[in-house]
Amino acid sequence: MKGWLFIFGLLAISTVLLPLLNLWVPEESNFHIPDYMFPLIGKYLCYALVALAMDLIWGYTGILSLGHGVFFSMGGYAMGMYLMRSIGKEGVYKSDLPDFMVFLDWKELPWYWYGFDNFIFTLLVILILPGLLAFTFGYFAFKSRIKGVYFAIITQAMTFALMLLFFRNNTGFGGNNGLTDFKRILGYSLQDPSTKMSLYIITAFVLFSSYVLGRYIVLSKLGRVLTAIRDAESRVMFSGYNTIHYKLFIWTLSAFLCGIAGALYVPQVGIINPSEMQPANSIEMAIWVAVGGRGTLSGALVGAGLVNGAKSWFTVAAPDYWLYFLGALFIVVTLFFPKGFAGIFTKLLSKDKWRESA
Amino acid sequence: MKKIICLIEPRKRGFYETEHKIFAPFFGVFVFLIISLFSFSFVAANDLEQSLKDLGNKSRSKIKKAIKNLGSQGNTAALPALEALKDNRLRVSEDGAIIILDESGEKGQDALTKEQVDLKSLSLRKPRINNSVRRILSTTIGTLQLKSSNPVIRLTAAKQLLKKSSSGLVELIEMALAEETNDEIREIFSLVLAKEGLNSDDKQKRLESLKTIREFGNINFKSLLENLLRKNEKNEFLESDPKIREGAEKALSSIEKRQFFINQFANLFYGLSLGSILLLAALGLAITFGLMGVINMAHGEMLMIGAYSTYVVQNIFKEFFPHLFEWYLIASIPVAFVVSAIIGILLERGILRHLYGRPLETLLATWGISLILIQSVRLIFGAQNVEVANPSFLSGGISIFYGVVLPYNRISIILFVIFVVISVWALLQKTSLGLQVRAVTQNREMASCMGISTHKIDMYTFGLGSGIAGLGGLALSQIGNVGPELGQLYIVDSFMVVVTGGVGKIAGTVTGAMGLGVLNKFLEPAAGAVLGKIIILVLIIILIQKRPQGLFAPKGRVVEN
Numbered sequence: 001m002k003g004w005l006f007i008f009g010l011l012a013i014s015t016v017l018l019p020l021l022n023l024w025v026p027e028e029s030n031f032h033i034p035d036y037m038f039p040l041i042g043k044y045l046c047y048a049l050v051a052l053a054m055d056l057i058w059g060y061t062g063i064l065s066l067g068h069g070v071f072f073s074m075g076g077y078a079m080g081m082y083l084m085r086s087i088g089k090e091g092v093y094k095s096d097l098p099d100f101m102v103f104l105d106w107k108e109l110p111w112y113w114y115g116f117d118n119f120i121f122t123l124l125v126i127l128i129l130p131g132l133l134a135f136t137f138g139y140f141a142f143k144s145r146i147k148g149v150y151f152a153i154i155t156q157a158m159t160f161a162l163m164l165l166f167f168r169n170n171t172g173f174g175g176n177n178g179l180t181d182f183k184r185i186l187g188y189s190l191q192d193p194s195t196k197m198s199l200y201i202i203t204a205f206v207l208f209s210s211y212v213l214g215r216y217i218v219l220s221k222l223g224r225v226l227t228a229i230r231d232a233e234s235r236v237m238f239s240g241y242n243t244i245h246y247k248l249f250i251w252t253l254s255a256f257l258c259g260i261a262g263a264l265y266v267p268q269v270g271i272i273n274p275s276e277m278q279p280a281n282s283i284e285m286a287i288w289v290a291v292g293g294r295g296t297l298s299g300a301l302v303g304a305g306l307v308n309g310a311k312s313w314f315t316v317a318a319p320d321y322w323l324y325f326l327g328a329l330f331i332v333v334t335l336f337f338p339k340g341f342a343g344i345f346t347k348l349l350s351k352d353k354w355r356e357s358a
Numbered sequence: 359m360k361k362i363i364c365l366i367e368p369r370k371r372g373f374y375e376t377e378h379k380i381f382a383p384f385f386g387v388f389v390f391l392i393i394s395l396f397s398f399s400f401v402a403a404n405d406l407e408q409s410l411k412d413l414g415n416k417s418r419s420k421i422k423k424a425i426k427n428l429g430s431q432g433n434t435a436a437l438p439a440l441e442a443l444k445d446n447r448l449r450v451s452e453d454g455a456i457i458i459l460d461e462s463g464e465k466g467q468d469a470l471t472k473e474q475v476d477l478k479s480l481s482l483r484k485p486r487i488n489n490s491v492r493r494i495l496s497t498t499i500g501t502l503q504l505k506s507s508n509p510v511i512r513l514t515a516a517k518q519l520l521k522k523s524s525s526g527l528v529e530l531i532e533m534a535l536a537e538e539t540n541d542e543i544r545e546i547f548s549l550v551l552a553k554e555g556l557n558s559d560d561k562q563k564r565l566e567s568l569k570t571i572r573e574f575g576n577i578n579f580k581s582l583l584e585n586l587l588r589k590n591e592k593n594e595f596l597e598s599d600p601k602i603r604e605g606a607e608k609a610l611s612s613i614e615k616r617q618f619f620i621n622q623f624a625n626l627f628y629g630l631s632l633g634s635i636l637l638l639a640a641l642g643l644a645i646t647f648g649l650m651g652v653i654n655m656a657h658g659e660m661l662m663i664g665a666y667s668t669y670v671v672q673n674i675f676k677e678f679f680p681h682l683f684e685w686y687l688i689a690s691i692p693v694a695f696v697v698s699a700i701i702g703i704l705l706e707r708g709i710l711r712h713l714y715g716r717p718l719e720t721l722l723a724t725w726g727i728s729l730i731l732i733q734s735v736r737l738i739f740g741a742q743n744v745e746v747a748n749p750s751f752l753s754g755g756i757s758i759f760y761g762v763v764l765p766y767n768r769i770s771i772i773l774f775v776i777f778v779v780i781s782v783w784a785l786l787q788k789t790s791l792g793l794q795v796r797a798v799t800q801n802r803e804m805a806s807c808m809g810i811s812t813h814k815i816d817m818y819t820f821g822l823g824s825g826i827a828g829l830g831g832l833a834l835s836q837i838g839n840v841g842p843e844l845g846q847l848y849i850v851d852s853f854m855v856v857v858t859g860g861v862g863k864i865a866g867t868v869t870g871a872m873g874l875g876v877l878n879k880f881l882e883p884a885a886g887a888v889l890g891k892i893i894i895l896v897l898i899i900i901l902i903q904k905r906p907q908g909l910f911a912p913k914g915r916v917v918e919n
Contacts, residue, residue: 058718062718064718064721140899140903141899141902143903144902144903144904144906145906146902146906148717148718149647149651149652149653149717149718149721150857150902150906152653152718152721153653153853153857154857154899154902156850156853157850157853157854157895157898157899158895158899160850160895161891161892161895161896164888164891164892165888165889165892167888168888279850283655283722283725286722287722287726290722320733320737321733323729323730323732323733324729324730324733326726326729327726327727327728327729327730327733328726328730329726330722330723330725330726330727330729331709331723331726331727331730333722334713334716334719334720334722334723334726335709335712335713335723338716338719
């Protein structure tokens with residue numbers, strides 16, 4: 001019950017209090033939240049959603065994916081294509097085609113760009129495509145019982161291959177510059193503070209609903225089976241469960257959430273390019289979960305916030321030492337805090353209880 | 359055309375044909391011939407001197423004559439002066455001395471005495487030459503080069519002839535061909551002759567030329583032959599003789615066959631070269647993965663450390679033993695191995711030891727290690743690539759076919775890899791340490807029960823694996839850039855090798871590495887580098903469907919977990 005209160009509290013703060021602080025508190029006040037903060041917090045919320053998805057597959061089911069960057073980018077690119085199409089003729093070259101196509105001297109839109117003028121179509125792609133890729137990939141991988149380190153490496157290889165593909169100019173997604181210079185979404189200007197705030201609030205709600213969904217799943221019988229698969233897959237199989245179905249379900253769901261996160265990320269950050277698919281990014285997603293605490297949903301959210309907060313601080317204050325910090329984080333967390341912050345937190349709580357009872 | 363012919367052997371015939379406009383210096387030539395009968399060497403030297411001097415003459419006809427004289431003397435000592443004249447680097451001082459400027463135009467050398475000349479004290483004049491002089495000049499230079507005793511100069515000259523039109527030089531080339539002993543130069547001479555023969559009016563000669571071309575299958579003739587087979591607008595062949603066309607077709611198909619063969623050969627070679635690099639990168643990874651079941655994400659950084667060790671050794675040699683610089687690479691071999699091995703052992707003892715039984719956590723921890731190693735190298739050596747020089751015995755290469763050069767550095771890497779693989783194989787199969795490593799790989803608990811200290815074995819094996827990666831870095835430094843991200847480029851590929859080949863068997867890793875390397879190079883020209891890579895990844899994923907443990911999985915049943 002306490003957990004629910006905590007989460008509802010967070011939701012209230014993020015969707016009601018912060019916007020109010022922006023709108024009603026005068027700018028001179030210390031409590032005023034400036035406009036530029038909203039896309040920034042929105043970005044963190046997207047990361048938190050990724051961490052949530054990662055936690056479902058890794059923390060609860062024990063499958064380490066190093067390919068979530070791909071699903072994230074797929075959602076991002078789909079949204080980016082819609083945003084590119086809605087620039088219309090206001091690009092640098094005043095052409096109906098996206099600028100980079102004009103630059104590459106393409107005469108007409110490639111077939112896979114058709115339909116992205118339409119928001120509903122884009123939405124469907126965002127919701128279906130990452131999950132579909134994950135389903136296909138997972139079906140073959142789980143069917144041949146690829147697991148553990150092998151699975152991690154294969155997903156990394158997939159990420160690497162797709163990154164190379166998207167870096168090519170000929171692939172038709174803007175090469176290494178990616179998609180950028182967006183102007184508006186659904187007719188609203190992306191520069192407008194109210195659009196920014198709406199996107200942010202939508203992100204917060206999506207995150208909240210995903211959290212509720214995730215919590216429902218992990219507390220259900222399905223969640224129990226998933227945890228059992230993590231701890232002793234053979235025994236689950238011997239008990240008569242077909243583990244492939246369970247793994248495939250949670251793997252596809254995780255990719256689905258990741259795709260949505262990517263789609264929400266792009267309009268707030270204003271760019272999507274293939275570097276999002278670098279293998280390093282996908283591994284970083286794992287460390288968000290590890291820092292926050294595997295196997296606890298709120299831990300994943302906290303971990304994403306902490307690591308990305310640290311990243312923002314380091315890249316400004318001491319850019320040379322960010323990689324040291326990140327590297328040390330990987331080592332220290334795996335060596336000393338396998339349960340992450342959530343583990344430390346519960347340990348502290350249980351100590352207090354022990355003192356009280358004694 | 360005739361004019362040029364007579365330039366080659368002016369003494370024999372037609373000397374005056376080219377000079378009919380100019381006052382013929384009968385007397386000079388006559389005296390020259392007489393004197394040459396008496397004392398050839400003296401005259402040759404003397405005549406060289408005179409002709410060189412005449413290069414700076416104010417009269418263009420005198421210059422022409424001097425050039426022709428130099429050509430007829432066949433003395434290659436005149437080459438520098440002639441080349442300088444062609445490149446506008448020849449100067450004449452007031453007292454008539456001929457001075458050759460160097461490329462920068464700041465230093466000068468007397469053409470006769472070969473002494474350095476102080477340019478500032480002299481007032482210099484440029485000899486005036488025009489296109490007709492230049493034409494004679496190039497031919498003469500070519501002639502002299504063909505007569506040079508240095509095969510490299512002859513080869514370049516011969517290649518020049520092949521590129522440009524060489525009509526008129528036929529007799530000269532025939533003579534040179536008769537005297538030539540170097541097979542490569544002979545081939546080019548024959549081809550030059552064939553090219554000329556193709557243009558002649560004699561049908562027999564043309565057919566013979568086509569035969570020669572067919573024999574050698576040189577790609578340079580492709581367009582020439584295609585021209586022979588071209589049709590005009592009325593769909594008639596430009597070449598009316600069907601026999602010639604048939605010959606040309608045959609020659610063309612032989613060229614294409616040969617080119618296909620050469621391409622496949624080059625692909626194979628470069629594939630093996632890439633494969634051997636992958637093998638060095640993946641061998642250590644496969645051993646440690648087989649032994650401990652962990653993937654070392656910092657393995658790529660061991661490559662990088664090996665490459666940077668090579669760089670440091672190179673700089674130490676540059677600084678302290680410049681006379682031994684050529685040998686720095688040999689000295690780097692133990693250094694690269696030991697440095698990477700020590701860092702590997704430190705990692706194993708300090709971090710990985712505590713993570714046994716948790717392979718996914720190990721993967722993340724080693725990723726953290728790799729970040730720290732990359733950033734450390736970046737802070738120490740800078741983010742830019744550093745330069746590691748090839749020792750001179752590794753630069754250059756063997757040319758096996760016309761146009762295909764196998765670089766020495768790649769050949770030596772292949773040999774080096776063979777050496778490393780044999781050593782590792784011997785270590786694992788023939789020593790008691792190897793026996794223990796294999797025992798732990800097969801069954802850790804049982805090996806431990808038999809009194810093998812598994813911790814020690816882990817440490818040694820990790821050191822060995824990292825050391826081999828260090829050697830891989832050394833090899834990479836000879837063919838590519840050395841930068842902090844070096845390891846990242848190869849790590850995914852070496853994972854793929856391990857996944858394909860399976861663990862625990864060297865043969866699997868060798869097959870995986872060579873297979874991926876060769877496949878990569880054969881797919882690259884057909885599908886492009888990126889698509890080729892993607893195709894390979896898809897193939898690997900399909901392969902894993904069939905053989906989840908890799909190609910060379912150990913036989914038997916193993917209880918999971």
